[in-house]
Amino acid sequence: MKRLSISFRKLATAAALSTALFGAAGSAQAEDTIKVGVLHSLSGTMAISETTLKDTMLMLIDEQNKKGGLLGKKLEAVVVDPASNWPLFAEKARELITKDKVSAIFGCWTSVSRKSVLPVIEELNNILFYPVQYEGEESSKNVFYTGAAPNQQAIPAVDYLMNDLKVQRWVLAGTDYVYPRTTNKILEAYLKAKGVKPADIMINYTPFGHSDWQSIVADIKKFGSAGKKTAVVSTINGDANVPFYKELGNQGIKAEDIPVVAFSVGEEELSGMDTKPLVGHLAAWNYFMSVDTTKNAAFIQQWKDYIKNPKRVTNDPMEAHYIGFNMWVKAVEKAGTTDPDAVQKAIIGVEFPNLTGGTAKMLPNHHISKPVLIGEIQEDGQFATVWQTNKVVDGDAWSDFLPDSKPIIADWTAPINCGNYNTKTKKCSGQNY
Amino acid sequence: MNLQNLTQDKTYASVLLALASVTILIPFCNLIFPEDSALHFSAYSVSLIGKYLTFALLGLSLDMVWGYAGILVLGQGAFFALGGYAMGMYLMRQIGTRGVYGNAELPDFMVFLNWTELPWYWYGFENFGFSMLMVLLAPGLLAFVFGWLAFRSRVTGVYLSIITQALTYALLLAFFRNEMGFGGNNGLTDFKDILGFNIQSEAVRSVLLLMTGLSLIGALLLCRWIVNSKLGRVVTAIRDQESRVRFLGYRVELFKLWVFVFAAMLAGLAGALYVPQVGIINPSEFSPLNSLEIVIWVAVGGRGTLYGAIIGAVLVNYAKTVLTGLMPDAWLFCLGGAFILVTLLMPDGIVGLLRRRIKPKPTLNATGGQPA
């Protein structure tokens, strides 16, 4: 019996301990600040891209506090590290909402991390601002997509190649995951609609972090030497780009011969590459650091001061967070509360100036309107704009070039109030509420 | 079950009791007490503890095969993920027409890839019983084929460890491929129901935690019974002196195969319990680093003790949860440092430390020989 009593004492301690750790942590906290969750990987494979966005958020929140905060309260950033681990994203999102009681979350980079967080955000009815260009085919009540949808990046880029560079043969190269798959599917349909023959389209997928590009680049070279102007549309993700471009340069594929237009290579990725062999290759984004506006200059200066490094660059997802955060601030001010439901309603129609000129507007489908810029890589790691749309393009959640999603629209205003509304059958599907 | 035997080891008994209390108390508190009560456990804590317990089960499975049979498997995560995928497939089939494209038959990612019919290996997964069978059979079968080949040709030591790593790496690459029909990099997610109940409701969460806890307790008792049975003794003997056992006339490879398959099935069960609680299964679960981490849990907890694996898994993951929130920029320093210190200062893991305090005499199980 004595033995057992020891066990019971231990048990009681254990129970008390776990209550203290899990239960109490979530209870009563003084509500003198408005908390904002920052959910970006600071370790693991995605830290390369996401750490910058964490710093951007801290800078934006810092600046808002200098301006006097929001609704008379200070903002407080709650930073967690989901460590590039997708289930951990969901767990951390839940932690931010239930334990830290944040009013909105800014975060995620990869599609899979967003998909992982989505059910949690919807269940607990919070707000997520997602700052990266993505594949579309989604519009959640609780997510605001401040990055580009395919029609704000891929289609204009292909138009440019076709009309200005007279490209006739196409290589669609991508990393094997949902963003490149969707983008390439949309582009393939688009190119075929424009009369490009299937024999003139080559599609290639590689795994994440692919590092040995010799054979694939040799194939591209062969494909491109058939006498017709050829271009590569690259949705190759992050880390795989450095060896890819190095191999291109070494195998003598110059931008003049076979230009590569990339959707995932920005200033920050270029800062980690030897740009000499890349000069002239293209990228399509909604923001370039090189765009010469007073707003952009101020933003760049602010960033360099904040990060205390005059060599740091700015990039497109940073602008997306900048716009998203400011839209959220405006919406909270408009609604007079941080209550997610009220903010979700108030933010639709909110406008905020882009850094590159023009005005971004939050659309009823939770995407924003953006200008599209195409730039050529310069030796200093910046882009020189060679083409841009003359006005902002509205983000389209459901692509018009895919037969399955053509009739679907997203509209979060009455009377539709649905992210997946079929205009033919007049039905709303795929919603959890 | 030999109760006398159980109570002989106090640590063992207290771990068991702590598990039982967590399993029963937390769902109870979660459901009974209102949300503002101090005794209430939030959904966050419930799913978090549920996750820890599945990891504990996974650690336990590795301890069986590594701690007792001396086979260092660097691919235990593969069996875990396979079990998880089997569960995920069941949950995907339950979505029905509530998917994005509203297709009753095909999951969204297949509609997206322009597939017109369900691939054959998805047949049957709409049935819960069949899925649960596959949760055990898929990893079990893989372990059987792999183990049968490997143990028969007497692949041992690091060679075995590395080819198990190759196995999980190959599966990782395979499951990343969209053509495989398992959702590629995004994996399976956006689950709605389990057995007709909303998977996000508090009650289902609590029941899942209860099920996980019961499975863990059951598995612990079962493992304990196995290692103390004659079979367990032979397996331990193989770990310590394989050739001697073989000369005594035992079919070493069959014993090893048995433990290997059993551990794989346990890992599969852990995976199946993990998926509905975290809401996603994707190929990164196959990554060799994940499997390495399992080894680390067991080593930190103390190998060859069963409950050590449970303590290690819970502690390491709890540390991760706390540190990733408290010091997002420096938590890897702490974790890395902790691993180094544990190896240097606590050769038998945390359990070894506890045991030295409680009982100066080494127990039978702690005096394991060196692994190959």
Added chain:
Amino acid sequence: MQSQRFRTRLKTPPGLRPADRSPKNSLLSMMTTTSTQTGIETRGVFKRLFELVFLNTVRREPVAGLSAQPGSNGTSAVDRSGWLIRIGLVLLIAAAAMAARPVLADETGNPLDLLRQGSMSEREQAVEQLAADSANLKLLQALQDGKLFELKAEAKLAIGLETQTGYSLTDPISGASLGEVERGAVGKINLNNKLRTLLRKAIGQLQLNHADPAVRLGAVQAMAKNVDDKALALLKDHLDHEADAEIVAAIRSVLLLQDINSPDKSQRVNAITTLKEFDSQDAVNKLQALTEKDADGNFVEADSDIRNLAEAALIKIRGRMQAYAAIETVFFGLSLGAVLVLAAIGLAITFGVMGIINMAHGELMMLGAYTTYVMQQLLPNNLGTALILSIPMAFLVAALVGIAIERGIIRFLYGRPLETLLATFGVSLFLQQAVRSIFSPLNRSVATPDWMSGSWQINDFLSLTWNRFYILIFCLLVFTALLQILKRTKLGLEVRAVAQNRGMARAMGIPTSRVDAMTFGLGSGIAGVAGVALSQITNVGPNLGQAYIVDSFMVVVFGGVGNLFGTLVAGFSLGIANKVLEPYAGAVLAKILVLVFIILFIQKKPRGLFPQKGRAAES
């Protein structure tokens, strides 16, 4: 979809500046008086020239399709540069005028100004105009190399060479030095792909008479890339007075390609029969075109003789192409193998010889790569030297870290190999995060020196990239060096002795703990050296090590633990297997197949390709 219209990006031209009267006007009168003697036509040209160089007169006509901004018509901007240069230029221009060779092809605008501040399409016009005169060659080359700058204060162009503080400038036409300026004082003239293509052609045409045959050959090749009638005429002319056999052959092949479509059948037959011996992609394309059918199913080429000849020629060339493709695949495989061997060979020592499951091996490679980065930062102007120097430096850094790990942690764990796994895993997390904290989580840019970039173009179908080539050689060198160390040095002997029987070695008076530290240091140093090579082909970032660790272990185990030669053979054979499978199975499936092959192979040979024999094998 929104309709997107091309938006021209025109910068506002600088406003009218008051003319600087005294010197310019006197010069102007001087020049006009001379020009009266040379007749009315030359005078017109002369005047334009004068305006161009001295006054920078802008006379922009609205360009078709572009909406020029108001105020740009007839605006003149006056240049205020120094006297000396002008005098130098006067001579130059005078010489040009005497030769009666007009610099300007038409009268639409001053090309230098268009180049300086025009839109991209205006710059194209400017380049076309400038391409007419070989005196502009230097300017065009500078433009292509990105060394042409706008001197902001003086609104003129200059060629700039980067110096420590800014740029040292020279005049683009005369080559006279314009002194040094700070970085902010100049703006680079940007190009786009169209312009680069145009420039390449223009420079090619201008260089056709260059003294250096290599430059001439390059010029011919540049022109061959898109042949038009003008280029063809130029090449034909040039053929008559070209002495270099290689260049003659290059021009001949360009002309032959044109002959395929000539109206004369015998010429066509001759062209096809000659071309089938050529390893030329252009020839394949031309011949291919002859055998194709149009949309109605009729052959494009009506003459069946020609068609059959073309088909036969294609078969012949394709046969050679296949052979070249096979060579290429083997090379790809060897170079992938070299990377695998480099990554694994350090592990072959720490893991294979010492039995330490070193999970921090990848991070030691990462340290080597970062050392290369730091060296390049220290020597920004000598990238090649920095790279060479980083080899010993990386060895040193990684070896020291390795020795520290061994002394601090691993030496307490001998005889407990699995615990080394745990501890070194901790070390690897630690090192990764340390690099993240010190260098930031972003990738770092490591430049490739010129002699390592580009490829060795053997013919149109076969080219070997230099960086892979060097890495292959480097890998063999490192391997040989390591083998020699182990075989011929005292350390090597001691290492082998300790690996075989630690107790006996100690009994023989070998300081085992010192040898352990040295061995681990050696293995780590080699990992660092591998990192230098990796920095040339992949990302230098905190994740570098993790990408290679699994592969490294595979290679060591496949080759046989404790056997360096096995590691070499294993690395190369896995590399080649991967590359042979890749075209059929795709990159991912090829890798899966190789992994499955390793798993099955280990069943057959449970101790790898080259199992250790003797007592050490049973440990």
